[in-house]
Structures are given as structure tokens and as C-alpha cells.
Amino acid sequence: MENLRSVLLKIQDSLGELEAILVEEANQLRRTQINPVSLQIVSDSKSQLLATISHYDDLRKQIEKPLHLSAPYHQNARFALLWKNITRKVTTSNELNKKIYDLLEIHIQKTESIKKLVNDAGTPTSLYGQEGQSATPVSGKVYNISV
Numbered sequence: 001m002e003n004l005r006s007v008l009l010k011i012q013d014s015l016g017e018l019e020a021i022l023v024e025e026a027n028q029l030r031r032t033q034i035n036p037v038s039l040q041i042v043s044d045s046k047s048q049l050l051a052t053i054s055h056y057d058d059l060r061k062q063i064e065k066p067l068h069l070s071a072p073y074h075q076n077a078r079f080a081l082l083w084k085n086i087t088r089k090v091t092t093s094n095e096l097n098k099k100i101y102d103l104l105e106i107h108i109q110k111t112e113s114i115k116k117l118v119n120d121a122g123t124p125t126s127l128y129g130q131e132g133q134s135a136t137p138v139s140g141k142v143y144n145i146s147v
Helices: 002-030 036-067 077-121
Strands: none
Touching: 002 036, 002 077
16 A cells, blocks of 8 residues: 555656646747757656656556555545546646647747748749849830930
């Protein structure tokens, strides 16, 4: 029983750390310009924590079997409270992750529009060509007046 409590506490603590990392990731993505190195570090930390949480969750399931317990632990008030805190943190993390997804979508759209703008800049829509002459055909009539 004490092992299960220990694992639940580790899951809860890891989710708290994940929440902090998600807040940092969201803050970085709210900036107009992203520092890719810093964002990669945050992303790697997030991946590491998710692997840790997954490991502890697997361990929790293994410990539950011989004890004939399962989440949300209605039969044990102490475990039920821990589980409630865990689910609350998971819900908060999920909401933060959705905000991060939206922020990433905004940056992707901005990047795509800038990319399109740069690609379109290479097309011959300029007023003058490489020789310095007008690239548009002359319209109208040309009069040659000599006095």
C-alpha cells in the first residue's frame, strides 16, 4: 500500500513539473519571435517527463493488481484524494497543451504566409527588369515629333 502511495505521489509531482514546462512552452510560443534552441530544450524536457509519467503509471497498474485496487480508489480516501489531484493536474495539462497547439498553428500560418511572400518576391512583378528597362509593354501610340 505504501508503494502505491509513493508512486501516486511521484505521478502527482511529475505532473506538477509538466504543468510548469507547459506554461514555459506556452510563454515562448506567445512571443512574436521564437528561440528554436530554447523551445527544443523545453520540448525535450516535456518528452522526458511524459516518459517518466508513463513509467510511473505502468508501475501503478502493476502495484494495483495484487492489492485488488484500481483508480479512482473509492474504497480508500487517501488514495482517492491523490487520484483526484492527479486527474485535476491532467485536465490542466491537457488544457495547456491545447493552447500550445493553437499557438503552434498560429506560428505555422505566419511561417507559411512569410514563405509564400518570399517565394512571390522572386516572380517578375517588379516595375523594372534586370537591364533597368520597364518590363511592362508600352501601351498607346508613339509619336515622333521633330521640329
